Amino acid sequence: MTFQNKNNRPFKFNYKPPRRDQSCLPSEIISNPNRPQWLNLLPAQMDIVFFDLETTGGNPYNSSIIEIGAIKYSQGVEVARFETLINPKRHIPSIVQKITKINNEMVAKAPTIKEVFEDFIKFVGNSIIVAHGAQGDIAYLAYHMREFKNEEFKNFYFCTHILVTNILNEIPSKTLSGVAEYFNIPVLDAHTALADAEMTANIFWKIIEVCEKNGFKSCDDLLKLQSDAETVRKLGPGINPAIVENIPTTPGILFVLNSHHEISYLTASQNLKKSLQQLTEIGQDKEMNKVIVDASGFKFERCASLLEALIQEKKELKRISLSIDPRKSQSRSENFLQIFIPNDMIEYSKVFPEKIPFLIPQQGELHIQDFDDNETYIRENKTNSNLYVTFGEQDESVIPITRTRKISSIYKSDKFKLSRLRNTENESHIRIGHLKEGIGYCFGPFPQPKVALAELQELINFFPFEYNTYTMHERFAHLRVIISLLNGNIDEEIYRIEKASKKTKAIKNFSKWLRNLNLLRQIKYIKEKINHNIVGLKPKSGLCLISNNDFKEFDIAIVVNGKVAKKTRLPFEQSERLKSSRYFTRLFENYYNEINSPLSPIVFTDDVCSDMELFSYWLHNRKGEGEWIDFNELESLYNTSLI
Numbered sequence: 275m276t277f278q279n280k281n282n283r284p285f286k287f288n289y290k291p292p293r294r295d296q297s298c299l300p301s302e303i304i305s306n307p308n309r310p311q312w313l314n315l316l317p318a319q320m321d322i323v324f325f326d327l328e329t330t331g332g333n334p335y336n337s338s339i340i341e342i343g344a345i346k347y348s349q350g351v352e353v354a355r356f357e358t359l360i361n362p363k364r365h366i367p368s369i370v371q372k373i374t375k376i377n378n379e380m381v382a383k384a385p386t387i388k389e390v391f392e393d394f395i396k397f398v399g400n401s402i403i404v405a406h407g408a409q410g411d412i413a414y415l416a417y418h419m420r421e422f423k424n425e426e427f428k429n430f431y432f433c434t435h436i437l438v439t440n441i442l443n444e445i446p447s448k449t450l451s452g453v454a455e456y457f458n459i460p461v462l463d464a465h466t467a468l469a470d471a472e473m474t475a476n477i478f479w480k481i482i483e484v485c486e487k488n489g490f491k492s493c494d495d496l497l498k499l500q501s502d503a504e505t506v507r508k509l510g511p512g513i514n515p516a517i518v519e520n521i522p523t524t525p526g527i528l529f530v531l532n533s534h535h536e537i538s539y540l541t542a543s544q545n546l547k548k549s550l551q552q553l554t555e556i557g558q559d560k561e562m563n564k565v566i567v568d569a570s571g572f573k574f575e576r577c578a579s580l581l582e583a584l585i586q587e588k589k590e591l592k593r594i595s596l597s598i599d600p601r602k603s604q605s606r607s608e609n610f611l612q613i614f615i616p617n618d619m620i621e622y623s624k625v626f627p628e629k630i631p632f633l634i635p636q637q638g639e640l641h642i643q644d645f646d647d648n649e650t651y652i653r654e655n656k657t658n659s660n661l662y663v664t665f666g667e668q669d670e671s672v673i674p675i676t677r678t679r680k681i682s683s684i685y686k687s688d689k690f691k692l693s694r695l696r697n698t699e700n701e702s703h704i705r706i707g708h709l710k711e712g713i714g715y716c717f718g719p720f721p722q723p724k725v726a727l728a729e730l731q732e733l734i735n736f737f738p739f740e741y742n743t744y745t746m747h748e749r750f751a752h753l754r755v756i757i758s759l760l761n762g763n764i765d766e767e768i769y770r771i772e773k774a775s776k777k778t779k780a781i782k783n784f785s786k787w788l789r790n791l792n793l794l795r796q797i798k799y800i801k802e803k804i805n806h807n808i809v810g811l812k813p814k815s816g817l818c819l820i821s822n823n824d825f826k827e828f829d830i831a832i833v834v835n836g837k838v839a840k841k842t843r844l845p846f847e848q849s850e851r852l853k854s855s856r857y858f859t860r861l862f863e864n865y866y867n868e869i870n871s872p873l874s875p876i877v878f879t880d881d882v883c884s885d886m887e888l889f890s891y892w893l894h895n896r897k898g899e900g901e902w903i904d905f906n907e908l909e910s911l912y913n914t915s916l917i
Contacts, residue, residue, distance in 0.1 A: 313494035318350035321401040326470035327411045328374045334417035338362030343467025356397045357468045359384040406450045408433035498568050512569035515554040521547040525580045531571040539565045541600040542583035579820045584888040598690040607887035609723035614703040614714035694880045709883035717811045726808045761872045762810040815869045820900030834865040836886040858911040
C-alpha cells in the first residue's frame with residue numbers, strides 16, 4: 275500500500291527486504307527434509323507392488339491372513355509375481371470360505387505367515403504398494419512387521435478405492451469389481467488374492483489416465499489427492515517448520531502457495547510467525563491438512579496493524595477463489611444475530627412508502643465505500659509495496675492466481691466456504707451465524723448466540739411480524755417494536771409517539787396501530803422481562819485510532835454501524851485536531867444520519883457483511899492495538915454549522 279504525503283509524493287519506506295543470501299535465510303528452505311526425493315516422479319517411473327490379502331476377518335489382532343497375491347511393476351512394466359496360501363493355524367469361518375473359495379484343507383500344508391513374511395517384505399522392498407481398500411490390508415502388514423521385525427511399515431501406498439472416490443465419485447459401485455466394470459476391465463475370479471491384485475493394477479493405470487487429464491501427474495499429486503490420514507502423516511507439512519524462526523511477529527497477511535505455486539490459502543494475522551507455525555503442523559482438520567501438506571512456499575506482507583491486514587485480506591479474498599475461507603475456518607464472527615424484513619413487506623413498502631413507519635431503502639447501499647482522494651487518505655488503487663520477504667522457488671514478484679490444473683471434487687469441500695446467500699424459502703427471517711445478504715438488522719456479536727436467539731424468538735412470539743396472518747400495519751408495528759426494544763430506545767419511541775406532533779402520516783398511523791393493538795401496555799410488560807444482555811448490542815460506530823510509529827502518524831478508521839467506511843491518517847503532532855469540532859464533524863458529516871437512524875434497516879451485501887465481520891473480529895482480537903472510541907462519546911463535538 276502506498277501512502278501519499280501533502281506534496282502528493284509517496285513516502286519512502288525505511289524497511290528493505292532482506293537479501294536471499296543472508297545467513298538468516300538458508301537457500302534450501304522449502305523442501306521438507308523428511309520427504310522422499312522420488313515424489314516428483316511419475317507412477318510409471320516407480321517400483322510399484324499391487325497386492326491383495328485374503329483374511330479370516332478384518333482385525334489383525336484376532337484374525338489371520340490366508341492368502342497373499344502380489345504383482346510387481348518397474349518402469350510401468352510387470353517384472354514379478356508373488357502368490358501363496360497361508361496356514362492361519364485356526365478355523366476359517368464358513369462365510370470366508372464361501373467368499374474366497376479357500377477352505378481348511380487347502381491351507382493345511384501351506385506355510386505360516388511367519389515363514390513367508392520375510393520373503394514378501396523383500397519382494398516389496400521400497401516399492402509403493404497399491405491395493406483396493408489399502409488401509410485394511412496394510413494394517414496386517416504393519417501388525418506383522420512389528421511382531422516379527424519390531425519395525426514400522428514405512429512404505430507409501432495408493433488406495434484405488436480412495437482415489438476413485440475422490441476423483442470419480444459418480445461411479446455407482448466402488449467395489450473392486452464395480453470399478454473394473456466402469457473402466458471396461460474384465461472381472462477376474464474375484465476374491466482370490468492374485469486375481470484381485472491384477473484387477474487392481476489394471477484399474478490403477480486407468481485412474482492414472484484420468485488423473486493426468488485433470489493435471490495430477492506425479493506421485494506427489496496422487497498422494498495429495500488421496501489425502502487420507504496415514505498419507506498425510508507420512509508426507510508431513512510441505513513447509514519446513516525450521517524456517518519459522520526467521521519470520522517476524524508483526525501483523526500482516528500470509529499467503530500459502532501450493533505445489534503448483536498458486537495461492538491455496540491466505541489469512542490476516544496479528545502475528546505472522548504464529549500463523550505460519552500453525553500452517554507447518556498437521557492438525558485434526560482434514561481440509562486444513564490438505565493445504566498444509568500441499569504447501570510449497572509462502573509470501574507475506576507486513577501491515578501496520580491487524581485492522582489493515584484484515585482490510586487487505588478482504589480485498590484479496592474478492593479476487594482469489596479459495597477452497598478454505600479463513601473467516602470461516604477460524605470461526606470468526608459466527609455469533610451475529612440477524613433479522614430480515616420479509617419480502618412481501620419490502621414489496622409493500624415500495625408501493626406504499628408513505629405508510630411505512632420507518633425508511634426501507636429501495637435500492638443501492640447504505641454503506642458508502644468511496645474514499646476521498648486527498649493528501650491525508652490512503653490511496654486504495656496503489657499496489658502494496660510493503661512486501662517483506664518470500665520463500666519459494668517461484669518468481670518473487672508475482673503470485674499466480676489462475677488455476678493451472680482442474681481441481682477434483684476432493685478440493686471442493688463446502689466445509690469452509692463462506693456463503694452469503696440465503697435460502698429464503700426454507701430459512702427463517704431470524705438467524706444467527708455469519709452475516710448473510712438481504713435487508714434487515716443485525717445485533718451482536720453475542721458470547722452466547724443461541725441464548726440470544728432463544729430470547730429473540732420468545733420476543734417475536736409477543737410481536738409476530740413474519741407471517742401474513744396479520745395485516746401489514748400490524749406486522750410493521752410489531753417489527754418496529756422489536757427493533758426498538760433491541761436497540762434499547764423503546765422508551766424514547768413511546769415518548770415520541772405519545773407526545774410528539776403527528777405531522778408525519780406514517781408516525782400518525784403507527785401511533786394509531788400501537789393503540790389499536792394495545793401494544794403500549796404489552797411493551798411495558800415485556801420490557802421488564804427481556805434479558806438486557808441482548809439489548810443495545812447493535813453495530814458500533816466510532817473511531818479506531820492506531821499509532822503508526824513507522825510514519826509517526828495515527829491510522830484512523832471511521833466506523834459506521836460496524837463498517838469501516840473511511841480511512842485517514844493524522845500526524846502525531848496534529849493529534850489535538852481530534853478534539854476539534856470542525857475536524858470531527860468533517861470525519862462524520864456523510865454518516866451522521868445513518869448512525870442516528872437506528873430504525874433504518876441495513877442492506878446487507880457481501881461487502882457490507884465482510885466489513886462488519888472484520889471490524890468485529892478486530893475489536894475482539896486487537897490485544898492492545900490502538901484505541902476504540904464510540905461515536906456517542908464524541909457526539910457533542912458534532913456541529914455542521916462549523917463546516
